Amino acid sequence: MNIPLYIQVKQKITQELMSGNWRAGDLIPSEIELAQSYQVSQGTVRKAIDELSIEKILIRRQGKGTYVTTHNEEQIQLRFLRLTSSKGNKEKLESQLLSFEKTRVNSYVANRLNLRPGSSVYKIKRVLTFARKPLILDEIYISTIPFKGLNAEMINQKKGSLYRLYESNYGIQMLNADEKIKAVSAEAEVSKLLNIKKGHPILGIERVSYTYGNKPIEWRLGLCLTDEYHYQTELE
Amino acid sequence: MNIPLYIQVKQKITQELMSGNWRAGDLIPSEIELAQSYQVSQGTVRKAIDELSIEKILIRRQGKGTYVTTHNEEQIQLRFLRLTSSKGNKEKLESQLLSFEKTRVNSYVANRLNLRPGSSVYKIKRVLTFARKPLILDEIYISTIPFKGLNAEMINQKKGSLYRLYESNYGIQMLNADEKIKAVSAEAEVSKLLNIKKGHPILGIERVSYTYGNKPIEWRLGLCLTDEYHYQTELE
DNA sequence: GAGTGGTCTAGACCACGGC
DNA sequence: CCGTGGTCTAGACCACTCA
Incomplete structure (x- = not known):
C-alpha cells in the first residue's frame, strides 16, 4: 500500500x-x-x-x-445559512411548519439523493421568518429510511434547526453541502406565503447536503426574498 | 514577541x-x-x-x-467565476467592452474600496457571452492610482480576463473576494443588452476583490441571466 | 544523480484549561 | 499540578522532476 x-x-x-x-x-x-x-x-x-x-x-x-463537531452549539448552528441583512441587523430566526407528509420522490430529487425514483420520502414545507417578516420558503426532501418515525411534532419541538434534529434524534450529521443559485419569479402560491407581489424576483437556492462518506441525505429548495437581505460568500 | x-x-x-x-x-x-x-x-x-x-x-x-500563484495559467484563470451551465455544457467565454471612462466614484463604492468619495476611478462596462448568448453585464470600478495609463485598447487585448491584465501590466494580484448576491428585475437598459424582457429576474452579484494585506482593489456589479446557468458554491 | 517537495519519527518545550 | 493541544527542531527516507 x-x-x-x-x-x-x-x-x-x-x-x-x-x-x-x-x-x-x-x-x-x-x-x-x-x-x-x-x-x-x-x-x-x-x-x-x-x-x-x-x-x-x-x-x-x-x-x-x-x-x-456538533450542530447543537449555538455558534455553529447556522453554519450553512448564508443569508445576511444588508443593513447589518442580526434578527432572530423563526420557523413555521407549513406541511409535513410522506410521499414518493420524483426522479430529479431521487437522482440528487441517490434514491430509486418513486421511493418513499418525507416532504417538509416551512417558512423562515426574520424579524417577523417571512423571508425563506423551504421545500425539503429526505428519505424515510434513515428517519423512521419522524413526525411534525418532532420538527416543531426543534424550532428551526432541522440539522439539530437529524443529529440528536437520528445521529446523522450534515458535514457539507452544494448549492445552486438562480434568480426566479415568485409564483402565485409563493408570493402569498412571502407576502410579495406575483412575479417579484427571488433567489432559488437548491441545496444537497451530505454526511460522512459524501453520502447525500437531504435535498431542499429555498426561495428567498432578497430585498433587504443578501446571500454572502467568500471566494478564494 | x-x-x-x-x-x-x-x-x-x-x-x-x-x-x-x-x-x-x-x-x-x-x-x-x-x-x-x-x-x-x-x-x-x-x-x-x-x-x-x-x-x-x-x-x-x-x-x-x-x-x-498566477492568473496567467489556463486552469486558474476563471477562479472567481462561479457560474456554470445547468446542462453541463462548457462553453467558451467571450467579452465585449461596452464603455471605458474615467469618472468620480460615488460614496457607496468609495466606502467599499477605501477611497475618498469623489476620487478618480476607471469605470468599465462589458458584456460576457457564453456560446454567443449574452449572460453577464458587468460594471466595474477601480482606482486610477494603481492603474495609471489604463485604456480601452489594453482591455480589448486581454479579451476577457481583467485579472490577467491587472497582474501582467500592473503587478497587482487578486487573491480573494467577497460576493453579495440578490435577485433583481432587469431594467430597460439591462434587458436590451442581455436580450431579455424588461422585469425578467436576474442575479445581482456585487463583488469586492482584494490583493495582499486584504487591500480592496476592485468593485464590480455583475447582472447575470440564470435561466440556463446557475451560481454554484460549496458549503462547509 | 542532484534537488525539490512529501512523509514520518522522536523528543523538547510552550500555552492553555481545569483540578 | 497535570494533561491537553500548539510550536519547533533535527534528521531520515520517499516520490517526483529534470538534466
Missing part, C-alpha cells in the same frame, strides 16, 4: 465517526493515545486531525482535547 | 510578495534555503508555506519547487 500513513489514520478516525462509536460533541482520545493505538507517531496523528479539523469534522480545543 | 515563528515566516514571505521581489509565476527559494536565510528549521518554513498554499497564494509542485 502506498497510501500515506496520516491518510490511513484519517480513514480510521472517520470509520469511528461513521460507525457511531464517537458521536457528535464527544471528546475523542488524545493525540498521544491515538498515536499509541494506531502505532504511529504523534506528528502523524496530528496531521490527520489537522485536516479533519480544516474540514470541520473535528474541533480542537487547546488544553482540553479534540471534539466531534 | 509571542507570535509563533511560522507566522513570522509567513509575514516575511508575504512581504517579499507585496514588495514585488517575488512576482506572479516565479519560483521561490526552496524550503531549505528559506530555512537557512530565516534561521529556522525546515519544518517551520513548511508550515508557513502550507498555510500560504491553502490560501492559494503559493503553489507547491513536487520535484520542482514552490511558485507564486
Whole structure:
C-alpha cells in the first residue's frame, strides 16, 4: 500500500465517526493515545486531525482535547445559512411548519439523493421568518429510511434547526453541502406565503447536503426574498 | 514577541510578495534555503508555506519547487467565476467592452474600496457571452492610482480576463473576494443588452476583490441571466 | 544523480484549561 | 499540578522532476 500513513489514520478516525462509536460533541482520545493505538507517531496523528479539523469534522480545543463537531452549539448552528441583512441587523430566526407528509420522490430529487425514483420520502414545507417578516420558503426532501418515525411534532419541538434534529434524534450529521443559485419569479402560491407581489424576483437556492462518506441525505429548495437581505460568500 | 515563528515566516514571505521581489509565476527559494536565510528549521518554513498554499497564494509542485500563484495559467484563470451551465455544457467565454471612462466614484463604492468619495476611478462596462448568448453585464470600478495609463485598447487585448491584465501590466494580484448576491428585475437598459424582457429576474452579484494585506482593489456589479446557468458554491 | 517537495519519527518545550 | 493541544527542531527516507 502506498497510501500515506496520516491518510490511513484519517480513514480510521472517520470509520469511528461513521460507525457511531464517537458521536457528535464527544471528546475523542488524545493525540498521544491515538498515536499509541494506531502505532504511529504523534506528528502523524496530528496531521490527520489537522485536516479533519480544516474540514470541520473535528474541533480542537487547546488544553482540553479534540471534539466531534456538533450542530447543537449555538455558534455553529447556522453554519450553512448564508443569508445576511444588508443593513447589518442580526434578527432572530423563526420557523413555521407549513406541511409535513410522506410521499414518493420524483426522479430529479431521487437522482440528487441517490434514491430509486418513486421511493418513499418525507416532504417538509416551512417558512423562515426574520424579524417577523417571512423571508425563506423551504421545500425539503429526505428519505424515510434513515428517519423512521419522524413526525411534525418532532420538527416543531426543534424550532428551526432541522440539522439539530437529524443529529440528536437520528445521529446523522450534515458535514457539507452544494448549492445552486438562480434568480426566479415568485409564483402565485409563493408570493402569498412571502407576502410579495406575483412575479417579484427571488433567489432559488437548491441545496444537497451530505454526511460522512459524501453520502447525500437531504435535498431542499429555498426561495428567498432578497430585498433587504443578501446571500454572502467568500471566494478564494 | 509571542507570535509563533511560522507566522513570522509567513509575514516575511508575504512581504517579499507585496514588495514585488517575488512576482506572479516565479519560483521561490526552496524550503531549505528559506530555512537557512530565516534561521529556522525546515519544518517551520513548511508550515508557513502550507498555510500560504491553502490560501492559494503559493503553489507547491513536487520535484520542482514552490511558485507564486498566477492568473496567467489556463486552469486558474476563471477562479472567481462561479457560474456554470445547468446542462453541463462548457462553453467558451467571450467579452465585449461596452464603455471605458474615467469618472468620480460615488460614496457607496468609495466606502467599499477605501477611497475618498469623489476620487478618480476607471469605470468599465462589458458584456460576457457564453456560446454567443449574452449572460453577464458587468460594471466595474477601480482606482486610477494603481492603474495609471489604463485604456480601452489594453482591455480589448486581454479579451476577457481583467485579472490577467491587472497582474501582467500592473503587478497587482487578486487573491480573494467577497460576493453579495440578490435577485433583481432587469431594467430597460439591462434587458436590451442581455436580450431579455424588461422585469425578467436576474442575479445581482456585487463583488469586492482584494490583493495582499486584504487591500480592496476592485468593485464590480455583475447582472447575470440564470435561466440556463446557475451560481454554484460549496458549503462547509 | 542532484534537488525539490512529501512523509514520518522522536523528543523538547510552550500555552492553555481545569483540578 | 497535570494533561491537553500548539510550536519547533533535527534528521531520515520517499516520490517526483529534470538534466
